[in-house]
Amino acid sequence: MAGRRRLTPYLLLFPGAAWLIVFFVVPMYYMARLSLDSGTLETGFRFTWQWSNYGDALTLYQDPFIRAFEYAGAATVIALLIGYPLAYAIAFRGGKWKNAMLFAVIAPFFTTYLVRTIAWETILSDQSPVVSFLDSIGLAPGGHILATASAVIAGITYNFLPFMVLPIYASLERIDPRLIEAGKDLYASSRAAFVRVTLPLSAPGIIAGTLLTFIPAAGDYVNAFFLGGTNNKMIGNVIQGLYLNVRDYPAAAALSFVLMAVIMIVVFVYIRFAGSESLMGEEGARA
Amino acid sequence: MEATTAPAPYVRRESLLRRAWNWLREHAINIYAGFAIAYLLIPIAVIILFSFNDPAGKYNFTWVAFTLDHWKSVFSISELNSALLTSLRLALFATVIATAIGTLMAIALVRHRFFGRRTANFLIVVPMATPEIVMGASLLSFFLILGTPTLGFSTLLIAHIMFCISFVVVVVRSRLIGFDRSLEEAAQDLGANAFQTFRLVTLPLIMPGILAAALLAFALSVDDFVVSNFNSGTTVTFPLYIFGAAQRGIPVEVNAVATILFVGTLIAMGFTVLQQRRAERLAAVRPPQEAP
Amino acid sequence: MLNAWGSTDGAGPPNGRVPGLRLLIIAGLALAASLAIAACGGGDDGGIESGSGGDVETVQVSGKPSGDLTISNWPLYIDKQTVPDFEKATGVSVKYIEDVNDNVEFFGKVQPLLAKGESGGRSIMVVTDWMAKKMYDLGYVQNLDKSAIPNVEKNIVPSLRGRPFDPNNDFAVPWQSGMTGLVVRTDLAPDIKSICDLFDPKYKGKVDMLTEMRDTVPLVMKCEGVDLSQATEQDWLDAIDKIGQAADDGQIRRFTGNDYARDLTSGDAVAVIGWSGDAIQLQADNPDIKFVMPKEGCMLWSDNMVIPVGAPNPTAAEAWMNYVYDPKNQAQITDWNYYVSPVSGVKEILQKIDPPAAKSELIFPSEQFTAKCDAAPPLTGEEETKVTQAFNAVVSG
Numbered sequence: 019m020a021g022r023r024r025l026t027p028y029l030l031l032f033p034g035a036a037w038l039i040v041f042f043v044v045p046m047y048y049m050a051r052l053s054l055d056s057g058t059l060e061t062g063f064r065f066t067w068q069w070s071n072y073g074d075a076l077t078l079y080q081d082p083f084i085r086a087f088e089y090a091g092a093a094t095v096i097a098l099l100i101g102y103p104l105a106y107a108i109a110f111r112g113g114k115w116k117n118a119m120l121f122a123v124i125a126p127f128f129t130t131y132l133v134r135t136i137a138w139e140t141i142l143s144d145q146s147p148v149v150s151f152l153d154s155i156g157l158a159p160g161g162h163i164l165a166t167a168s169a170v171i172a173g174i175t176y177n178f179l180p181f182m183v184l185p186i187y188a189s190l191e192r193i194d195p196r197l198i199e200a201g202k203d204l205y206a207s208s209r210a211a212f213v214r215v216t217l218p219l220s221a222p223g224i225i226a227g228t229l230l231t232f233i234p235a236a237g238d239y240v241n242a243f244f245l246g247g248t249n250n251k252m253i254g255n256v257i258q259g260l261y262l263n264v265r266d267y268p269a270a271a272a273l274s275f276v277l278m279a280v281i282m283i284v285v286f287v288y289i290r291f292a293g294s295e296s297l298m299g300e301e302g303a304r305a
Numbered sequence: 306m307e308a309t310t311a312p313a314p315y316v317r318r319e320s321l322l323r324r325a326w327n328w329l330r331e332h333a334i335n336i337y338a339g340f341a342i343a344y345l346l347i348p349i350a351v352i353i354l355f356s357f358n359d360p361a362g363k364y365n366f367t368w369v370a371f372t373l374d375h376w377k378s379v380f381s382i383s384e385l386n387s388a389l390l391t392s393l394r395l396a397l398f399a400t401v402i403a404t405a406i407g408t409l410m411a412i413a414l415v416r417h418r419f420f421g422r423r424t425a426n427f428l429i430v431v432p433m434a435t436p437e438i439v440m441g442a443s444l445l446s447f448f449l450i451l452g453t454p455t456l457g458f459s460t461l462l463i464a465h466i467m468f469c470i471s472f473v474v475v476v477v478r479s480r481l482i483g484f485d486r487s488l489e490e491a492a493q494d495l496g497a498n499a500f501q502t503f504r505l506v507t508l509p510l511i512m513p514g515i516l517a518a519a520l521l522a523f524a525l526s527v528d529d530f531v532v533s534n535f536n537s538g539t540t541v542t543f544p545l546y547i548f549g550a551a552q553r554g555i556p557v558e559v560n561a562v563a564t565i566l567f568v569g570t571l572i573a574m575g576f577t578v579l580q581q582r583r584a585e586r587l588a589a590v591r592p593p594q595e596a597p
Numbered sequence: 598m599l600n601a602w603g604s605t606d607g608a609g610p611p612n613g614r615v616p617g618l619r620l621l622i623i624a625g626l627a628l629a630a631s632l633a634i635a636a637c638g639g640g641d642d643g644g645i646e647s648g649s650g651g652d653v654e655t656v657q658v659s660g661k662p663s664g665d666l667t668i669s670n671w672p673l674y675i676d677k678q679t680v681p682d683f684e685k686a687t688g689v690s691v692k693y694i695e696d697v698n699d700n701v702e703f704f705g706k707v708q709p710l711l712a713k714g715e716s717g718g719r720s721i722m723v724v725t726d727w728m729a730k731k732m733y734d735l736g737y738v739q740n741l742d743k744s745a746i747p748n749v750e751k752n753i754v755p756s757l758r759g760r761p762f763d764p765n766n767d768f769a770v771p772w773q774s775g776m777t778g779l780v781v782r783t784d785l786a787p788d789i790k791s792i793c794d795l796f797d798p799k800y801k802g803k804v805d806m807l808t809e810m811r812d813t814v815p816l817v818m819k820c821e822g823v824d825l826s827q828a829t830e831q832d833w834l835d836a837i838d839k840i841g842q843a844a845d846d847g848q849i850r851r852f853t854g855n856d857y858a859r860d861l862t863s864g865d866a867v868a869v870i871g872w873s874g875d876a877i878q879l880q881a882d883n884p885d886i887k888f889v890m891p892k893e894g895c896m897l898w899s900d901n902m903v904i905p906v907g908a909p910n911p912t913a914a915e916a917w918m919n920y921v922y923d924p925k926n927q928a929q930i931t932d933w934n935y936y937v938s939p940v941s942g943v944k945e946i947l948q949k950i951d952p953p954a955a956k957s958e959l960i961f962p963s964e965q966f967t968a969k970c971d972a973a974p975p976l977t978g979e980e981e982t983k984v985t986q987a988f989n990a991v992v993s994g
Contacts, residue, residue, distance in 0.1 A: 030413035031425060034406040034470050041467040042432050042440070045447035052446040058982060078990050100341060107338035121574070122342045128570035129349055130528050132547045133563045136555065137348035140355065140366050144865045162802065164865065165850050179345065229434065237436025240530065244551070247802075247851055248844040251993050254438050259993040261442055261535060264985055265705045267449065274442040281436065364859045384695060455710065539696060539706050539717050549698050553672045553855040 046278075053271035063267065075269040076276065079256045083277075086252035089167065089242075090235035093174035094182075097231050098224070100175070101182035105223075106216075108183075109190035120187070123180050131177065135244050138173050139164065142245065165247030173241035178234065182227040189223025190216070225292045233281055253277055349567065356560030364554045375557035379565070382558055388546035389562060395458065395542060396526035399465035404519045406466070407473025414474070415481040432471045440468060441535035448536065456538025464536045465529060469522035476521060480514025485588060510588055513581035520573055527566070653733070653768075655740040656904055662916035665909075667692040669703075670723040671900065672855075674773065676933030683920050689913045694719075699808070699854060700728040701985075707905070711737035716905035720914040727811060727973060729769045729901045730762040738903045740767050745915040748922035752940045757899060762975075769901035770918050771939035773874070773931075776888075776959070776970060777812040778895035780871035782861055784885040789868045791892035792820040796839075801848050805857040805869035806840065810988045811973035812896050813840065813852075813870055819893035819971075828974040833984045841991040852992045861886055873959040874936035888959055894969025899939065935960055 053071055055063040076083070108119045126134055141148050142163045149163050163169050193216065201215035202208055239254030246252075253273060260270035355365055359372035380386055414425060432440065444464050445456075454460055484507075492506045493499075530544040537545055547559060672695040680691050697703045703724065710717045711732070724732065732738045743750065749770055763769045781789050786800060795804045806813045815825055817836040843849050850866055851857075858879055860866035876888035904914050920926055924942035931938040932951050937960060938944075947955040958966045976984060 024419070027413040027417035027419040027422075030409040030417075034410035034474070035425060035428060037406060037467060038428055038432065038470060041444065041447075041463055043428075045443035048450050049443040049446040052450065058978075078986075079993075082993065100344075103334055104338050104341040107334045107341075111335050111338070117578070119338065119342060121571075122345055124574075125349060125567075125571070126345055127524060127528070128567045128574075129352055129563050130544050130547065130566070131530055132544050132551070133352055133559065134348045136547075136551060137351045137355075140351055141348065143366060143863050145367065145863055165802070176344075176348070233434050234436050237438040239438065247847070248849050248992075249847060254436075256993045257438055257442060258534070259989055261445060262705055263699065263701045264989050265701070265708075266986070267446070270442065271446055274439050277436065278439045285434065364862055366859060366863055449709070452709075456706075538709075541696065549672070549696070551856065552698055552853075554858070 049271045049274060052267050053275050055268045055271075057268075058266070068268065071268045071272040072276065075272045079253065079273060082251045082256050083253045083273075085167075085250070086236050086238075086254065086277075087280075089171050089174060089250075089252060090232050090238070092171050093178065093235050094228055094232040096171070096175045097179050097182040098228060101179055101227065102186055102220075102224070105183045105186035105190055109187055123183050123187075126176075127180060131240065132244075135173055135177065135240055138169070138176065139244050142169050142172070164245060165250070167246070167250050169245040170242050170250050170252075173245045174235050174238060177238075177241065178231040181230040181234075185226035185230060186220060186223040189220045189226075193219045221292070225288070229285060229288065233285065236281055237277055352560050353564045353567075356557060356564050358557055358560075360557065365557050365560070376561050379558050379561040382556055384541070385543075385546060385556065385558060385562065388541045388543045391458070391540060392527050392543035395461055395465060396523045398462055399469055399526045400519050400523045403466045403469035403522045404473050404515060407470045407518060407522075408477050408515055410470070411474045411477035411481055415478055429471050429474050432468055433475070437468075437529075437531035438535075440464075441532040444532070445535040456536060457540045460536045460538065461533055461540060461542065464532050465526045468529070468532060469525055472521050472525060473518040476518035477511065477514050480511050480517075484511065488588065510584055513577060513584045516580055517577050520570075520577055524570060653736055653738075653740055654906060656742045656908075656911040656915065658742045658745040658912045658915055660912065662687050662689050662910075662913040664913060665690045665692060666720055666913040666917060667694065667718045667909075668721040668723075668914075668917070669694050669696055669719050670721075670772070671695065671697045674723070674900075674934060676929055679921070679926060679930055682926070682929075683917060686920065687913070687916055689910075689916065691917075697723060700725050704728060704732070708737075711735075711905060711907075714907050716907040716909070718909060719905055720908040720910045721902050721917060722905055723772045723900050723902050725811075726760070726762060726769065726899050726901060727975070729903050732903065732905075733763075733768050737906055738768050739906060739908070739911070741770070741904065741918075742911075742915060745912070746770070746919045746922070748919045752922050752924060752942060754939055754941050757939050760899075761972075769903055770922075771899040772902050772921075773934055774897070774899040774937040774939055776873040776890075776895045776897055776937070776962070776967065777807070777809075777816065777870060778873065778891050779868055779889040780857070780861060780876045780879070781868045781887055781889045782864065782866075782883075782885055783887050783889075785864060786867035790889060792816050792870075793893075795868060795870070796820075796843055796848060798848070800867055801846070802850050803865070803867045804849050805851050805853050805860055805866045805871075806849055807857070807870050808852045808854055808992055810985065812898075814984075814988060815896055815971070815973050816870060816891070816893070819891070825971045825974045830976075830980045830984065833976075833980070834987055837984070837987045837991055840988075844991055872936075874934055877935035877957065877959055890966065894971065895967065897967060897970045897972050931960065937962060 051065060052063070054065060054067050054069065056066045056068040056071070057063040104123070108116055108123075112119055129137075140146065143149070144162055144164060152163065163172075197219065198211060198215055201211035205211045205214055236252075237254045237257075239252055239258050242250050242252045242255050257270050257273050257277070260266045260273065355368070356375060357371050357373065358365055358368055359370040359374065360367070410425075410429070413419075414422065414429075441464070444460070444467075448454070448456060448460055488510065489502050489506055492502045497505065528544065529542075530548065533542050533545055534548065541549070543562075547555060550556065550559065666689050668691065670693065674695070675693070680693050683689065684691055696706075703722075707717060707719075707722070716722075729738065749766065753766065753771070757771050757774065758766070760766075779789060779792070779795075786803075789795070789797075789800070794800075795806070814833055814836050815828070817840055818825065818828060818832055821832075821836060821839070823832045823836075840849070844852075850860065853860070853869070855875065857866065857869040857871050858875055861869060861871075861879060862883060871888075873888050876886065879886040902914075902918055904911050908914060921930065922940050924940055924946055927938055927940040928943045928946040928950070931940075931943050932947060932954060935954065935957070944955055944961050947960075954960055
């Protein structure tokens with residue numbers, strides 16, 4: 019009986035773990051291998067330890083690479099600035115509107131990613147009333163937002179805002195209100211109570227939110243494709259072009275690998291600095 | 306204590322200002338939230354609005370006139386229909402399989418302690434945190450080098466199941482964590498074996514979580530663009546159709562279809578919430594307290 | 598006791614140890630090890646095969662056309678009546694898919710199938726001339742059985758006979774032909790008359806160019822005064838440099854496919870490199886949008902029907918080709934597309950049903966109109982790789 023019980027978790031786990039390993043972990047190996055191939059689509063690809071693929075690709079495409087991190091960073095910061103107060107409002111001032119507000123936050127997800135990005139193309143086009151308005155208050159130099167970096171950053175921010183709001187909301191919601199009460203008693207002003215009590219307690223949410231926003235944003239290409247101009251391409255556009263248009267698989271694989279490596283470094287540094295247990299859901303699992 | 310009285314009108318005016326200011330400070334954050342939510346909903350409004358547009362040419366970017374024509378012909382474009390059907394079929398299969406696999410994983414992770422649990426946890430989280438382009442590109446590399454299966458529906462299905470599993474696990478797990486074991490224990494006290502307990506007590510109670518996970522998986526699958534773009538071969542899903550059509554003018558019918566999907570998902574979500582409320586009420590069943 | 602992280606069970610960061618770090622290290626070592634093992638084999642990355650080259654098959658036409666016919670074509674390239682009419686006339690059931698958005702992209706999609714001798718169900722694909730030649734050289738396309746397509750031989754316009762890449766129309770039958778030049782908002786930019794004008798700082802940020810390398814780069818080469826029949830690899834690279842510079846400066850707003858039409862319609866762009874057929878269609882919506890023949894000349898191209906290897910129904914495919922080369926049927930297509938018709942006799946028919954179209958230089962260009970126009974100069978395999986890489990870096994970077 020004890021023997022069978024010990025097997026149960028592994029049996030339950032097996033299909034999922036196997037699927038993930040075969041179709042997530044193993045492909046990474048293949049991508050690494052492809053990145054060291056040489057050849058073209060016509061002549062065939064051979065594995066030749068061609069490390070120069072990395073060097074060549076990085077020199078050729080360093081601009082979009084850097085730009086991707088810049089745009090993703092900017093969008094993450096803006097999303098944090100917009101999203102935190104929103105999450106706060108929902109958690110503490112939501113009352114009976116809480117569910118409706120949460121619905122509103124998730125609602126954009128119910129329209130296809132592409133369709134809502136293209137909607138921004140309409141909203142931000144040179145002729146639109148929105149742009150004219152922004153131009154009149156001086157926020158749109160040249161009367162022209164589409165095909166600039168601002169449009170791309172705005173698109174990324176919009177598309178990933180729910181990823182920022184929801185984790186922050188979740189962690190704010192879990193805060194025991196008695197702690198805040200105590201804080202207000204101790205610190206006399208509600209602002210100090212916020213900074214000393216609420217903010218630190220919501221830190222896991224902030225961390226999760228920033229990571230969940232930054233990581234996919236860095237590899238995004240849809241926003242740059244529709245909203246950006248010639249100078250606003252991100253590394254995602256390059257990788258997509260190389261894989262699907264030019265079919266230069268080794269270079270594309272090399273770039274994907276570097277992208278993933280850089281992101282993982284950023285994440286590990288961030289997590290090490292800020293702590294990870296709450297992210298991995300460890301606490302709950304101890305039940 | 307002596308009450309000092311200032312001339313009445315003077316006091317009232319000052320406190321009015323003060324009150325207004327206080328009201329603003331109190332509600333500033335709500336007002337802000339209102340703007341933020343409006344910001345989130347504007348593109349949706351634009352999408353729905355432009356489904357009623359009657360553009361002169363191929364491009365649906367400027368408002369011309371109101372018409373219901375495109376709603377009447379919403380299913381008249383055969384490529385759009387077949388793309389939509391492909392997406393729905395794909396999502397259905399992916400959801401069923403991913404939800405089943407993911408639920409099993411969640412149960413294992415929450416209910417059991419075993420060697421490798423932390424690794425398994427990690428394995429779940431990493432796909433959620435990987436940029437889609439890396440996932441899509443690596444799967445493509447995998448299929449290309451292996452040479453099989455041919456890029457198409459099967460590769461799409463594999464990919465979709467892969468990225469849905471993690472999300473299913475997370476949702477079901479959070480549901481399982483908050484689960485009151487005492488009901489299960491009660492069932493076992495009454496003579497049910499493990500399987501019966503699971504089927505008759507556990508499963509119905511976590512069903513809202515499973516449904517929510519399934520809905521999430523379905524939405525993720527229908528909406529997926531990046532991973533599909535890399536692994537679809539010549540198969541066209543709904544987002545891929547839009548991407549192709551974006552080059553030459555997206556038909557207004559696409560907006561109509563997007564609106565239908567939106568409303569449909571909204572309804573499904575509402576349904577899940579109702580289910581959840583119902584399950585909570587069931588779980589809260591307790592025998593009436595007897596006086597000691 | 599509550600800790601700083603609001604949890605009661607002591608979970609929280611400070612020891613900073615990351616679960617799964619161990620896993621990562623193991624994974625990394627495994628990766629390195631397997632790469633090392635793979636290197637010892639020095640293997641071919643098997644599934645990514647190259648073409649069979651050389652042996653070109655010839656279509657075997659047998660009996661009357663019947664069954665199903667799947668055609669892959671560019672979007673918005675056919676009117677709504679032709680397919681039903683064909684189905685009625687022959688009894689063949691046609692599946693018409695508009696999945697060719699870009700030559701290179703399409704090639705990438707079908708190449709894995711074609712390399713294995715399959716066509717994914719297609720019996721006809723429509724690709725631009727240079728791509729047709731490339732596919733033919735790789736053995737992905739079949740020679741045609743000319744006996745089943747007498748209309749083609751009879752009616753193909755003289756200018757499309759004897760083309761250098763397929764002198765006898767052995768494998769490529771033109772679907773439509775066209776010109777790439779300037780498409781301009783004449784109300785916003787009346788004085789744009791040459792490709793070089795696109796680089797005028799006056800129009801900074803309001804100019805689009807095509808992602809189709811063989812349209813954009815040769816035109817810019819023409820602006821630089823290069824004689825395309827003598828173009829060298831360096832000429833290509835120089836032109837690409839010039840384009841790259843303009844892109845970096847913000848002179849070029851976007852590189853587009855068909856979607857330059859959107860920028861023109863909204864006025865976000867005032868002049869673009871674009872296609873003649875689109876210009877006519879756009880003009881219908883906005884009379885100020887006109888095709889302007891550049892001073893340096895234009896690019897001439899043809900999109901061609903080819904029968905891929907592994908085509909399931911070549912008989913019906915050739916029946917289709919024969920059908921659309923009947924001037925009556927072709928007139929219907931041309932009257933919708935407004936591209937240059939490859940079939941003689943269409944002009945006379947259009948004179949009766951759509952006189953303005955019959956008079957259009959864009960649909961029936963005179964010798965004089967296209968005097969300075971060229972086809973894209975060919976590139977060898979190595980040149981192509983280098984040039985494509987450079988262009989791609991400009992367009993995506």
